[in-house]
Amino acid sequence: MLSQNIQISLAGKFVISVVVCLLALMLLPFALYAADNSDTTTISVSLGSTISISTTGTVSIDVTPVTGGSQSSASDTVTVSTNNATGYNLTLADSDADTDLVHENETDTITAHDGTFAAPTALDNNTWGYAIAGGDFDESYSTINNAASSTTKWAGVPASGDEDTLKTTNDTASDDATTVWFSVKADTSNPNGDYSDTVTYTATTNN
Amino acid sequence: MKKLLVLLGLVVTFFAIGLSGKQINAQQEGEERITLSPAISRPDLKTGQTADGDLTIINDGTTRYTFLLYARPFSVKGESYDPNYTEVNDRTEAYQWVEFEKNKLELGPNERVQVNYTVKVPEQAAPGGHYAVLFAETQPPNDGSSVARKKRVGSLLYMTVDGQIDEEGNLESWDIETLQRTKPLVGSVRIKNTGNVHFLSTTHVTFYNIFGKKRYDRSQETLVLPGTIRRVPIEWSDAPYFGIYKVSGDVRLLDRTENLPQKWVVLLPTSLIIVLAGVLVALFTWFVFRHHLQRRKRKV
Numbered sequence: 001m002l003s004q005n006i007q008i009s010l011a012g013k014f015v016i017s018v019v020v021c022l023l024a025l026m027l028l029p030f031a032l033y034a035a036d037n038s039d040t041t042t043i044s045v046s047l048g049s050t051i052s053i054s055t056t057g058t059v060s061i062d063v064t065p066v067t068g069g070s071q072s073s074a075s076d077t078v079t080v081s082t083n084n085a086t087g088y089n090l091t092l093a094d095s096d097a098d099t100d101l102v103h104e105n106e107t108d109t110i111t112a113h114d115g116t117f118a119a120p121t122a123l124d125n126n127t128w129g130y131a132i133a134g135g136d137f138d139e140s141y142s143t144i145n146n147a148a149s150s151t152t153k154w155a156g157v158p159a160s161g162d163e164d165t166l167k168t169t170n171d172t173a174s175d176d177a178t179t180v181w182f183s184v185k186a187d188t189s190n191p192n193g194d195y196s197d198t199v200t201y202t203a204t205t206n207n
Numbered sequence: 208m209k210k211l212l213v214l215l216g217l218v219v220t221f222f223a224i225g226l227s228g229k230q231i232n233a234q235q236e237g238e239e240r241i242t243l244s245p246a247i248s249r250p251d252l253k254t255g256q257t258a259d260g261d262l263t264i265i266n267d268g269t270t271r272y273t274f275l276l277y278a279r280p281f282s283v284k285g286e287s288y289d290p291n292y293t294e295v296n297d298r299t300e301a302y303q304w305v306e307f308e309k310n311k312l313e314l315g316p317n318e319r320v321q322v323n324y325t326v327k328v329p330e331q332a333a334p335g336g337h338y339a340v341l342f343a344e345t346q347p348p349n350d351g352s353s354v355a356r357k358k359r360v361g362s363l364l365y366m367t368v369d370g371q372i373d374e375e376g377n378l379e380s381w382d383i384e385t386l387q388r389t390k391p392l393v394g395s396v397r398i399k400n401t402g403n404v405h406f407l408s409t410t411h412v413t414f415y416n417i418f419g420k421k422r423y424d425r426s427q428e429t430l431v432l433p434g435t436i437r438r439v440p441i442e443w444s445d446a447p448y449f450g451i452y453k454v455s456g457d458v459r460l461l462d463r464t465e466n467l468p469q470k471w472v473v474l475l476p477t478s479l480i481i482v483l484a485g486v487l488v489a490l491f492t493w494f495v496f497r498h499h500l501q502r503r504k505r506k507v
Contacts, residue, residue, distance in 0.1 A: 049247055051360050054240030054268055058352040076356065084246055086429060089290050095357050161293035168287070170427065170440065182354045196353055204290055204340060204361035205246045207430045 087169030129154030240268030334370025335403030
Protein backbone atom coordinates (compact mmCIF):
# COMPACT_ATOMS: atom_id res chain seq x y z
CA MET A 1 0.00 0.00 0.00
CA LEU A 2 2.88 2.22 0.96
CA SER A 3 4.74 1.47 -2.25
CA GLN A 4 1.52 2.14 -4.23
CA ASN A 5 1.22 5.54 -2.50
CA ILE A 6 4.80 6.33 -3.46
CA GLN A 7 4.12 5.31 -7.10
CA ILE A 8 1.05 7.56 -7.18
CA SER A 9 3.02 10.33 -5.62
CA LEU A 10 5.73 10.02 -8.30
CA ALA A 11 3.14 10.00 -11.04
CA GLY A 12 1.51 13.02 -9.44
CA LYS A 13 4.84 14.81 -9.31
CA PHE A 14 5.41 13.99 -12.95
CA VAL A 15 1.98 15.33 -13.91
CA ILE A 16 2.49 18.43 -11.77
CA SER A 17 5.90 19.03 -13.39
CA VAL A 18 4.45 18.71 -16.86
CA VAL A 19 1.58 21.08 -16.00
CA VAL A 20 4.03 23.62 -14.51
CA CYS A 21 6.24 23.42 -17.61
CA LEU A 22 3.24 23.88 -19.90
CA LEU A 23 2.05 26.85 -17.85
CA ALA A 24 5.54 28.34 -17.97
CA LEU A 25 5.64 27.91 -21.74
CA MET A 26 2.19 29.51 -22.03
CA LEU A 27 3.20 32.45 -19.87
CA LEU A 28 6.56 32.95 -21.58
CA PRO A 29 5.17 35.01 -24.49
CA PHE A 30 3.41 37.31 -22.01
CA ALA A 31 6.65 37.69 -20.08
CA LEU A 32 8.50 38.52 -23.33
CA TYR A 33 5.74 40.91 -24.33
CA ALA A 34 6.02 42.65 -20.99
CA ALA A 35 9.78 42.85 -21.43
CA ASP A 36 9.30 44.35 -24.93
CA ASN A 37 6.97 46.97 -23.57
CA SER A 38 9.24 48.04 -20.80
CA ASP A 39 12.32 48.29 -23.09
CA THR A 40 10.77 50.36 -25.90
CA THR A 41 12.96 53.30 -26.91
CA THR A 42 12.25 55.77 -29.65
CA ILE A 43 15.32 56.84 -31.60
CA SER A 44 14.90 59.99 -33.61
CA VAL A 45 17.54 61.10 -36.09
CA SER A 46 17.50 64.28 -38.13
CA LEU A 47 19.72 64.31 -41.19
CA GLY A 48 20.61 67.76 -42.45
CA SER A 49 20.42 68.54 -46.17
CA THR A 50 23.78 68.94 -47.90
CA ILE A 51 25.17 69.60 -51.33
CA SER A 52 28.77 69.41 -52.46
CA ILE A 53 30.76 69.99 -55.63
CA SER A 54 34.31 69.08 -56.56
CA THR A 55 36.86 69.03 -59.35
CA THR A 56 40.35 67.63 -59.54
CA GLY A 57 43.58 68.91 -61.08
CA THR A 58 43.86 71.56 -63.76
CA VAL A 59 42.50 72.13 -67.26
CA SER A 60 45.46 72.86 -69.52
CA ILE A 61 45.10 72.94 -73.28
CA ASP A 62 48.24 73.00 -75.41
CA VAL A 63 47.92 74.14 -79.00
CA THR A 64 50.66 74.44 -81.62
CA PRO A 65 49.02 76.78 -84.15
CA VAL A 66 49.42 76.41 -87.92
CA THR A 67 48.22 78.74 -90.65
CA GLY A 68 45.02 76.81 -91.33
CA GLY A 69 44.25 76.39 -87.62
CA SER A 70 45.00 73.75 -85.05
CA GLN A 71 42.59 72.41 -82.41
CA SER A 72 43.21 70.77 -79.01
CA SER A 73 40.99 69.86 -76.08
CA ALA A 74 41.09 68.78 -72.44
CA SER A 75 38.47 67.46 -70.07
CA ASP A 76 37.35 68.33 -66.58
CA THR A 77 35.27 66.14 -64.28
CA VAL A 78 32.79 67.82 -61.98
CA THR A 79 31.21 65.68 -59.28
CA VAL A 80 28.14 66.62 -57.27
CA SER A 81 26.68 64.93 -54.21
CA THR A 82 23.43 65.74 -52.43
CA ASN A 83 21.05 63.95 -50.11
CA ASN A 84 18.20 66.04 -51.49
CA ALA A 85 15.55 63.56 -52.68
CA THR A 86 14.64 65.71 -55.69
CA GLY A 87 18.18 65.96 -57.07
CA TYR A 88 20.26 68.91 -58.15
CA ASN A 89 20.97 71.42 -60.92
CA LEU A 90 24.48 71.92 -62.27
CA THR A 91 25.18 75.06 -64.30
CA LEU A 92 28.18 76.57 -66.07
CA ALA A 93 28.98 80.19 -66.89
CA ASP A 94 31.96 82.45 -67.14
CA SER A 95 32.90 84.00 -63.81
CA ASP A 96 32.35 87.50 -65.27
CA ALA A 97 30.98 89.29 -68.32
CA ASP A 98 34.20 88.83 -70.34
CA THR A 99 34.06 85.41 -71.96
CA ASP A 100 37.38 85.59 -73.83
CA LEU A 101 40.55 83.66 -73.04
CA VAL A 102 42.92 86.52 -72.27
CA HIS A 103 46.65 86.53 -73.01
CA GLU A 104 49.04 87.18 -70.14
CA ASN A 105 49.78 90.54 -71.84
CA GLU A 106 46.10 91.33 -71.08
CA THR A 107 45.59 92.57 -74.65
CA ASP A 108 45.30 89.63 -77.02
CA THR A 109 42.32 87.33 -76.74
CA ILE A 110 40.79 84.11 -78.02
CA THR A 111 37.07 84.78 -78.22
CA ALA A 112 34.26 82.55 -77.03
CA HIS A 113 32.73 80.38 -79.77
CA ASP A 114 29.33 81.49 -81.07
CA GLY A 115 27.81 78.00 -80.91
CA THR A 116 25.37 77.58 -78.01
CA PHE A 117 24.24 74.86 -75.64
CA ALA A 118 21.05 74.48 -77.71
CA ALA A 119 22.90 74.63 -81.05
CA PRO A 120 26.58 73.69 -80.71
CA THR A 121 28.79 73.84 -83.81
CA ALA A 122 32.40 73.21 -84.88
CA LEU A 123 34.98 75.70 -83.61
CA ASP A 124 36.25 78.52 -85.84
CA ASN A 125 39.86 79.65 -85.74
CA ASN A 126 40.84 81.67 -82.65
CA THR A 127 37.82 80.64 -80.62
CA TRP A 128 37.28 78.39 -77.63
CA GLY A 129 34.29 76.50 -76.28
CA TYR A 130 32.99 73.71 -74.08
CA ALA A 131 31.00 70.53 -74.61
CA ILE A 132 29.30 67.76 -72.67
CA ALA A 133 28.52 64.49 -74.43
CA GLY A 134 24.89 63.84 -75.38
CA GLY A 135 21.90 66.02 -76.17
CA ASP A 136 22.64 68.44 -79.00
CA PHE A 137 26.39 67.89 -78.57
CA ASP A 138 28.21 64.85 -79.97
CA GLU A 139 27.47 61.46 -78.43
CA SER A 140 31.03 61.20 -77.13
CA TYR A 141 34.26 63.20 -76.94
CA SER A 142 37.92 62.32 -76.67
CA THR A 143 41.10 64.32 -76.37
CA ILE A 144 42.05 66.28 -79.49
CA ASN A 145 45.74 67.06 -80.01
CA ASN A 146 46.51 69.74 -82.60
CA ALA A 147 43.98 68.50 -85.13
CA ALA A 148 43.96 70.40 -88.42
CA SER A 149 40.22 69.89 -88.67
CA SER A 150 37.55 68.59 -86.35
CA THR A 151 33.79 68.41 -86.81
CA THR A 152 33.12 68.02 -83.09
CA LYS A 153 30.45 70.37 -81.71
CA TRP A 154 31.15 73.09 -79.14
CA ALA A 155 29.32 75.90 -77.37
CA GLY A 156 30.71 79.17 -76.14
CA VAL A 157 30.83 79.57 -72.36
CA PRO A 158 28.04 82.07 -71.55
CA ALA A 159 28.67 85.21 -69.56
CA SER A 160 28.05 85.28 -65.83
CA GLY A 161 24.34 85.50 -65.10
CA ASP A 162 23.38 83.60 -68.25
CA GLU A 163 24.20 80.12 -67.00
CA ASP A 164 23.83 77.00 -69.13
CA THR A 165 22.20 74.15 -67.21
CA LEU A 166 24.48 71.16 -67.78
CA LYS A 167 22.52 68.65 -65.76
CA THR A 168 19.26 68.32 -63.81
CA THR A 169 18.62 65.24 -61.70
CA ASN A 170 15.58 64.03 -59.78
CA ASP A 171 17.13 61.88 -57.06
CA THR A 172 19.82 61.86 -54.41
CA ALA A 173 23.34 61.78 -55.84
CA SER A 174 26.64 60.45 -54.57
CA ASP A 175 29.69 61.69 -56.48
CA ASP A 176 27.65 62.00 -59.66
CA ALA A 177 30.24 62.87 -62.31
CA THR A 178 29.82 65.14 -65.33
CA THR A 179 32.67 65.37 -67.82
CA VAL A 180 33.04 68.83 -69.31
CA TRP A 181 35.34 69.25 -72.32
CA PHE A 182 37.09 72.48 -73.22
CA SER A 183 38.68 73.13 -76.60
CA VAL A 184 40.67 75.85 -78.36
CA LYS A 185 41.27 76.30 -82.08
CA ALA A 186 44.00 78.78 -83.07
CA ASP A 187 45.88 79.85 -86.19
CA THR A 188 49.12 81.82 -86.30
CA SER A 189 47.49 85.26 -86.08
CA ASN A 190 47.55 85.34 -82.28
CA PRO A 191 50.83 85.84 -80.40
CA ASN A 192 52.18 82.85 -78.49
CA GLY A 193 51.89 82.70 -74.72
CA ASP A 194 49.41 81.68 -72.04
CA TYR A 195 45.75 82.52 -72.44
CA SER A 196 43.32 81.92 -69.60
CA ASP A 197 39.82 82.54 -68.28
CA THR A 198 37.81 81.50 -65.23
CA VAL A 199 34.49 79.66 -65.33
CA THR A 200 32.05 78.93 -62.51
CA TYR A 201 30.30 75.64 -61.87
CA THR A 202 27.22 76.05 -59.68
CA ALA A 203 25.30 73.32 -57.91
CA THR A 204 21.98 73.88 -56.14
CA THR A 205 19.25 71.48 -55.13
CA ASN A 206 16.39 70.85 -57.54
CA ASN A 207 13.53 71.54 -55.15
CA MET B 208 72.27 32.22 -51.85
CA LYS B 209 68.69 31.19 -52.66
CA LYS B 210 67.52 32.51 -49.30
CA LEU B 211 69.29 35.79 -49.99
CA LEU B 212 67.56 36.09 -53.38
CA VAL B 213 64.14 35.30 -51.85
CA LEU B 214 64.78 37.91 -49.13
CA LEU B 215 65.82 40.46 -51.77
CA GLY B 216 62.68 39.68 -53.78
CA LEU B 217 60.52 40.20 -50.73
CA VAL B 218 62.18 43.55 -49.98
CA VAL B 219 61.70 44.70 -53.61
CA THR B 220 58.04 43.60 -53.57
CA PHE B 221 57.50 45.36 -50.25
CA PHE B 222 58.93 48.61 -51.62
CA ALA B 223 56.97 48.28 -54.87
CA ILE B 224 53.71 47.92 -52.92
CA GLY B 225 54.66 50.88 -50.78
CA LEU B 226 55.45 53.05 -53.82
CA SER B 227 52.25 52.07 -55.65
CA GLY B 228 50.29 53.15 -52.58
CA LYS B 229 52.03 56.51 -52.70
CA GLN B 230 51.16 56.85 -56.40
CA ILE B 231 47.50 56.26 -55.67
CA ASN B 232 47.61 58.89 -52.94
CA ALA B 233 49.30 61.29 -55.34
CA GLN B 234 46.46 60.78 -57.83
CA GLN B 235 43.89 61.55 -55.16
CA GLU B 236 45.66 64.74 -54.19
CA GLY B 237 44.41 67.97 -55.71
CA GLU B 238 40.69 67.36 -55.26
CA GLU B 239 38.96 70.63 -54.40
CA ARG B 240 35.59 69.90 -52.82
CA ILE B 241 33.20 72.18 -51.00
CA THR B 242 30.13 70.98 -49.09
CA LEU B 243 27.34 73.21 -47.83
CA SER B 244 24.54 72.56 -45.33
CA PRO B 245 21.63 73.17 -45.23
CA ALA B 246 20.96 72.93 -48.95
CA ILE B 247 17.54 74.56 -48.49
CA SER B 248 15.66 76.28 -45.67
CA ARG B 249 12.11 77.62 -45.52
CA PRO B 250 11.73 80.13 -42.69
CA ASP B 251 8.48 81.90 -41.79
CA LEU B 252 9.20 85.57 -41.15
CA LYS B 253 7.39 88.70 -40.03
CA THR B 254 7.75 92.16 -41.51
CA GLY B 255 10.35 94.15 -39.61
CA GLN B 256 11.84 90.99 -38.08
CA THR B 257 15.53 90.17 -37.97
CA ALA B 258 15.98 86.42 -38.15
CA ASP B 259 19.18 84.46 -37.57
CA GLY B 260 20.48 81.59 -39.67
CA ASP B 261 23.69 79.71 -40.19
CA LEU B 262 25.49 77.76 -42.88
CA THR B 263 28.03 75.02 -42.37
CA ILE B 264 30.79 74.82 -44.96
CA ILE B 265 32.98 71.73 -45.07
CA ASN B 266 36.23 71.22 -46.96
CA ASP B 267 36.10 67.47 -47.58
CA GLY B 268 38.65 67.61 -50.40
CA THR B 269 42.41 67.44 -50.24
CA THR B 270 43.41 71.05 -50.95
CA ARG B 271 43.23 74.25 -48.93
CA TYR B 272 41.13 77.00 -50.49
CA THR B 273 39.65 80.41 -49.88
CA PHE B 274 35.92 80.81 -50.38
CA LEU B 275 33.46 83.69 -50.54
CA LEU B 276 29.97 83.85 -49.06
CA TYR B 277 27.29 85.99 -50.65
CA ALA B 278 23.57 86.08 -51.44
CA ARG B 279 21.98 86.31 -54.87
CA PRO B 280 18.40 86.39 -56.21
CA PHE B 281 16.79 83.05 -56.95
CA SER B 282 14.10 82.44 -59.53
CA VAL B 283 13.50 79.91 -62.29
CA LYS B 284 13.41 79.95 -66.09
CA GLY B 285 10.60 78.16 -67.93
CA GLU B 286 8.63 75.13 -66.86
CA SER B 287 11.77 73.01 -66.59
CA TYR B 288 12.80 75.24 -63.67
CA ASP B 289 16.32 76.03 -64.85
CA PRO B 290 17.77 78.15 -62.05
CA ASN B 291 18.22 81.89 -62.51
CA TYR B 292 20.62 83.55 -60.09
CA THR B 293 20.49 87.08 -61.50
CA GLU B 294 16.95 88.31 -62.19
CA VAL B 295 15.83 90.80 -59.56
CA ASN B 296 12.08 91.31 -59.05
CA ASP B 297 9.60 91.77 -56.19
CA ARG B 298 10.07 88.17 -55.09
CA THR B 299 13.86 87.94 -55.43
CA GLU B 300 15.09 91.26 -54.06
CA ALA B 301 15.12 89.49 -50.71
CA TYR B 302 18.76 88.55 -51.31
CA GLN B 303 19.52 92.11 -50.19
CA TRP B 304 18.01 91.33 -46.76
CA VAL B 305 20.78 88.80 -46.04
CA GLU B 306 23.97 89.78 -44.24
CA PHE B 307 26.79 87.37 -43.40
CA GLU B 308 28.99 87.85 -40.34
CA LYS B 309 31.96 86.90 -42.54
CA ASN B 310 32.25 87.02 -46.32
CA LYS B 311 35.65 85.49 -46.97
CA LEU B 312 37.19 82.51 -45.21
CA GLU B 313 39.85 79.87 -45.72
CA LEU B 314 39.49 76.16 -45.04
CA GLY B 315 42.06 73.38 -44.99
CA PRO B 316 41.31 69.73 -45.79
CA ASN B 317 38.83 68.15 -43.36
CA GLU B 318 38.06 71.48 -41.76
CA ARG B 319 34.58 72.92 -41.34
CA VAL B 320 33.16 76.24 -40.29
CA GLN B 321 29.76 77.50 -39.26
CA VAL B 322 28.95 80.99 -40.48
CA ASN B 323 26.04 82.97 -39.08
CA TYR B 324 23.89 85.32 -41.10
CA THR B 325 20.90 87.53 -40.46
CA VAL B 326 17.82 88.21 -42.56
CA LYS B 327 16.40 91.70 -41.97
CA VAL B 328 12.86 91.79 -43.34
CA PRO B 329 11.78 95.33 -44.29
CA GLU B 330 8.58 96.70 -42.76
CA GLN B 331 7.13 97.21 -46.24
CA ALA B 332 7.93 93.68 -47.48
CA ALA B 333 5.02 92.19 -49.40
CA PRO B 334 3.32 89.17 -47.84
CA GLY B 335 4.06 85.76 -49.36
CA GLY B 336 7.13 84.08 -50.80
CA HIS B 337 10.54 85.70 -51.20
CA TYR B 338 13.49 83.82 -52.66
CA ALA B 339 17.26 83.99 -52.48
CA VAL B 340 20.27 81.71 -52.74
CA LEU B 341 23.23 81.80 -50.39
CA PHE B 342 26.43 80.87 -52.19
CA ALA B 343 29.73 79.52 -50.92
CA GLU B 344 32.23 79.91 -53.78
CA THR B 345 35.79 78.63 -53.95
CA GLN B 346 38.46 80.92 -55.38
CA PRO B 347 40.69 79.14 -57.89
CA PRO B 348 44.40 78.84 -57.15
CA ASN B 349 46.86 80.38 -59.59
CA ASP B 350 47.95 77.00 -60.98
CA GLY B 351 48.53 77.81 -64.65
CA SER B 352 45.22 76.41 -65.89
CA SER B 353 44.02 77.55 -69.28
CA VAL B 354 40.53 77.35 -67.82
CA ALA B 355 40.43 78.07 -64.08
CA ARG B 356 37.30 76.91 -62.29
CA LYS B 357 35.35 78.40 -59.44
CA LYS B 358 32.98 76.04 -57.72
CA ARG B 359 29.98 77.27 -55.84
CA VAL B 360 27.23 75.54 -53.95
CA GLY B 361 23.99 77.23 -53.07
CA SER B 362 21.66 77.07 -50.10
CA LEU B 363 18.17 77.97 -51.28
CA LEU B 364 16.22 80.30 -49.03
CA TYR B 365 12.43 80.06 -49.45
CA MET B 366 11.07 82.73 -47.11
CA THR B 367 7.41 83.30 -46.30
CA VAL B 368 6.59 86.78 -45.00
CA ASP B 369 3.39 86.95 -42.98
CA GLY B 370 0.28 88.84 -44.04
CA GLN B 371 -2.26 87.99 -46.71
CA ILE B 372 -1.05 84.57 -47.84
CA ASP B 373 -2.79 83.18 -50.92
CA GLU B 374 -2.11 79.50 -51.46
CA GLU B 375 -3.66 78.71 -54.80
CA GLY B 376 -2.77 76.34 -57.57
CA ASN B 377 -3.88 73.42 -59.63
CA LEU B 378 -2.83 70.49 -61.75
CA GLU B 379 -2.52 72.03 -65.20
CA SER B 380 -2.00 68.89 -67.30
CA TRP B 381 -0.89 65.28 -67.29
CA ASP B 382 0.92 64.04 -70.38
CA ILE B 383 2.41 60.77 -71.45
CA GLU B 384 2.82 59.71 -75.09
CA THR B 385 0.92 56.54 -75.93
CA LEU B 386 3.57 55.15 -78.30
CA GLN B 387 7.16 55.42 -77.14
CA ARG B 388 10.13 54.02 -79.05
CA THR B 389 12.87 53.86 -76.42
CA LYS B 390 13.20 53.61 -72.72
CA PRO B 391 13.10 55.37 -70.34
CA LEU B 392 9.34 55.69 -70.48
CA VAL B 393 8.68 59.36 -69.96
CA GLY B 394 5.78 61.60 -69.14
CA SER B 395 5.11 64.69 -67.10
CA VAL B 396 2.65 66.59 -65.00
CA ARG B 397 2.43 70.37 -65.00
CA ILE B 398 1.52 72.11 -61.77
CA LYS B 399 0.50 75.77 -61.68
CA ASN B 400 0.89 78.14 -58.73
CA THR B 401 -1.51 81.09 -58.93
CA GLY B 402 -1.00 82.22 -55.34
CA ASN B 403 1.64 84.44 -53.76
CA VAL B 404 3.66 81.79 -51.96
CA HIS B 405 5.36 78.52 -52.86
CA PHE B 406 3.70 75.22 -52.03
CA LEU B 407 4.79 71.62 -51.85
CA SER B 408 3.31 69.10 -54.27
CA THR B 409 3.67 65.34 -54.33
CA THR B 410 3.35 63.55 -57.64
CA HIS B 411 2.68 59.84 -57.37
CA VAL B 412 2.63 57.68 -60.49
CA THR B 413 2.27 53.91 -60.90
CA PHE B 414 2.88 51.79 -64.01
CA TYR B 415 0.88 48.52 -64.24
CA ASN B 416 1.25 45.75 -66.80
CA ILE B 417 -1.75 44.56 -68.82
CA PHE B 418 -2.61 42.05 -66.06
CA GLY B 419 -2.86 44.85 -63.51
CA LYS B 420 0.37 43.96 -61.72
CA LYS B 421 2.31 46.95 -60.38
CA ARG B 422 5.62 47.28 -62.23
CA TYR B 423 6.93 50.70 -61.20
CA ASP B 424 5.93 53.21 -58.59
CA ARG B 425 7.37 56.61 -57.81
CA SER B 426 6.57 59.59 -55.61
CA GLN B 427 8.26 62.91 -56.07
CA GLU B 428 7.99 66.02 -53.93
CA THR B 429 8.50 69.37 -55.64
CA LEU B 430 8.11 72.98 -54.59
CA VAL B 431 6.19 75.22 -56.95
CA LEU B 432 7.02 78.92 -56.94
CA PRO B 433 4.30 81.59 -57.18
CA GLY B 434 3.41 82.76 -60.67
CA THR B 435 4.99 79.73 -62.34
CA ILE B 436 4.06 76.43 -63.93
CA ARG B 437 6.39 73.58 -63.01
CA ARG B 438 6.78 70.60 -65.29
CA VAL B 439 7.50 67.55 -63.13
CA PRO B 440 9.13 64.85 -65.25
CA ILE B 441 8.07 61.24 -64.81
CA GLU B 442 10.66 58.72 -65.86
CA TRP B 443 10.84 54.94 -65.66
CA SER B 444 14.45 54.33 -66.63
CA ASP B 445 14.56 50.58 -65.97
CA ALA B 446 11.51 49.75 -68.07
CA PRO B 447 11.74 46.46 -69.99
CA TYR B 448 12.74 46.45 -73.68
CA PHE B 449 9.11 46.53 -74.79
CA GLY B 450 5.70 46.29 -73.18
CA ILE B 451 2.20 47.65 -72.75
CA TYR B 452 1.39 49.49 -69.54
CA LYS B 453 -1.39 51.46 -67.99
CA VAL B 454 -0.34 54.44 -65.94
CA SER B 455 -2.24 56.22 -63.21
CA GLY B 456 -1.57 58.22 -60.08
CA ASP B 457 -2.36 61.43 -58.30
CA VAL B 458 -0.95 64.80 -57.38
CA ARG B 459 -1.32 66.05 -53.83
CA LEU B 460 -1.17 69.82 -53.44
CA LEU B 461 -2.61 72.37 -51.02
CA ASP B 462 -4.38 69.76 -48.85
CA ARG B 463 -6.20 68.11 -51.72
CA THR B 464 -5.59 65.28 -54.14
CA GLU B 465 -6.06 65.50 -57.89
CA ASN B 466 -6.24 62.15 -59.67
CA LEU B 467 -4.31 61.47 -62.85
CA PRO B 468 -6.68 59.72 -65.29
CA GLN B 469 -5.47 56.30 -66.38
CA LYS B 470 -3.50 56.26 -69.64
CA TRP B 471 -2.06 53.48 -71.78
CA VAL B 472 1.54 53.43 -72.93
CA VAL B 473 3.11 51.13 -75.51
CA LEU B 474 6.88 50.80 -75.48
CA LEU B 475 7.77 49.51 -78.95
CA PRO B 476 11.39 50.00 -80.08
CA THR B 477 11.99 50.70 -83.79
CA SER B 478 14.22 47.62 -84.06
CA LEU B 479 11.32 45.45 -82.86
CA ILE B 480 8.97 47.07 -85.39
CA ILE B 481 11.50 46.24 -88.17
CA VAL B 482 11.74 42.61 -86.98
CA LEU B 483 7.93 42.30 -86.80
CA ALA B 484 7.56 43.87 -90.25
CA GLY B 485 10.19 41.45 -91.58
CA VAL B 486 8.31 38.48 -90.11
CA LEU B 487 5.02 39.72 -91.61
CA VAL B 488 6.60 40.20 -95.04
CA ALA B 489 8.15 36.70 -94.84
CA LEU B 490 4.81 35.18 -93.83
CA PHE B 491 2.99 37.02 -96.62
CA THR B 492 5.60 35.94 -99.20
CA TRP B 493 5.39 32.34 -98.01
CA PHE B 494 1.57 32.46 -98.17
CA VAL B 495 1.55 33.91 -101.72
CA PHE B 496 4.18 31.41 -102.87
CA ARG B 497 2.24 28.49 -101.34
CA HIS B 498 -1.00 29.70 -102.89
CA HIS B 499 0.74 30.02 -106.25
CA LEU B 500 2.15 26.49 -105.96
CA GLN B 501 -1.28 25.08 -105.08
CA ARG B 502 -2.81 26.74 -108.12
CA ARG B 503 -0.12 25.32 -110.39
CA LYS B 504 -0.67 21.83 -108.95
CA ARG B 505 -4.40 22.10 -109.60
CA LYS B 506 -3.78 23.12 -113.20
CA VAL B 507 -1.40 20.16 -113.69
